[in-house]
Amino acid sequence: MKKFVSNKHSKLQKNLPFSYFSTNLYLDFSAYVFDRNGEHLVVWQDILYPNEFPCIFMPKKKENWTRCSVALATKEDIETIEKENIEILVNKPVGNEFFYSTENFINPKGSFKNRVKQFVSNYEYLLIYNCDKKRIIEFYNFWKSQRKHENITFEESEAFFNFCLNNLDKYDIKQVYVEVKNKIVGLAWGSNFPGSNNWIGLHLKVNYQHKGLSRFLHHERAKIFEKYKEFSLCTEVYDKGIDKYKEELGPIYKKAYYYLLTGEKKD
Numbered sequence: 001m002k003k004f005v006s007n008k009h010s011k012l013q014k015n016l017p018f019s020y021f022s023t024n025l026y027l028d029f030s031a032y033v034f035d036r037n038g039e040h041l042v043v044w045q046d047i048l049y050p051n052e053f054p055c056i057f058m059p060k061k062k063e064n065w066t067r068c069s070v071a072l073a074t075k076e077d078i079e080t081i082e083k084e085n086i087e088i089l090v091n092k093p094v095g096n097e098f099f100y101s102t103e104n105f106i107n108p109k110g111s112f113k114n115r116v117k118q119f120v121s122n123y124e125y126l127l128i129y130n131c132d133k134k135r136i137i138e139f140y141n142f143w144k145s146q147r148k149h150e151n152i153t154f155e156e157s158e159a160f161f162n163f164c165l166n167n168l169d170k171y172d173i174k175q176v177y178v179e180v181k182n183k184i185v186g187l188a189w190g191s192n193f194p195g196s197n198n199w200i201g202l203h204l205k206v207n208y209q210h211k212g213l214s215r216f217l218h219h220e221r222a223k224i225f226e227k228y229k230e231f232s233l234c235t236e237v238y239d240k241g242i243d244k245y246k247e248e249l250g251p252i253y254k255k256a257y258y259y260l261l262t263g264e265k266k267d
Helices: 010-014 024-030 075-083 102-106 110-122 133-146 154-165 213-224 240-248
Strands: 031-036 039-044 069-073 086-101 126-128 174-180 183-192 198-206 230-235 253-265
Touching: 010 024, 024 031, 024 154, 024 198, 069 075, 069 086, 075 086, 075 253, 086 102, 086 240, 102 213, 110 213, 133 154, 133 183, 133 198, 154 198, 174 213, 183 213, 198 213
Parallel strands: 198 230
Antiparallel strands: 031 039, 069 253, 086 230, 086 253, 126 174, 174 183, 183 198
């Protein structure tokens, strides 16, 4: 098994579906590659069971559908396995990935629009698109201190934030920061999805005391990607509060994922 390296494994990345988890940035952070039955499988280390390395998405070859674990299987994948008469040992929901229209964020309506206006009317702010690393870390530590709880994926999320921070230029991560009274109060990062008309919303962090700031940052970040049609904001990462928040942002569709473990082909 070898570490995934996007400039070496670009063909593998192109064969994966559009997702937050299949962008070259995230794959370089988390993925590995190994060969099975003549197919290069893209896998990652399971958060709950570190000794397991499930495929991130469904393998292409039928030979790899038996005795296989998939971290992000879809309903269609499960139906395909059932049609092939392959035993399903585990079929467990793991969450939904949320997809949005860029245009809807550039020209928001309803409560989204009202919250953007709320921030604009209540604060004197400055938008900046590049920031000193020391200031970013200082703000991130403040943001972290606001949190009242941590979910099971927080450590991974923090590690990914630091990975992005150390590779802003390498992956051409687009950045927008909001400054109020000479202090950073929010940041939002994004990255285009290679070979497509889509993009990925990466980290968005705000000072919770500034009302409407998160919607305002979503709005301003979308402007940077105005030429791109749609984007992903990842899943709810096992957090009901995040699930509600992402629903309120008005997804154009969601993709349900399941952890899938298969056995042998039935007689």
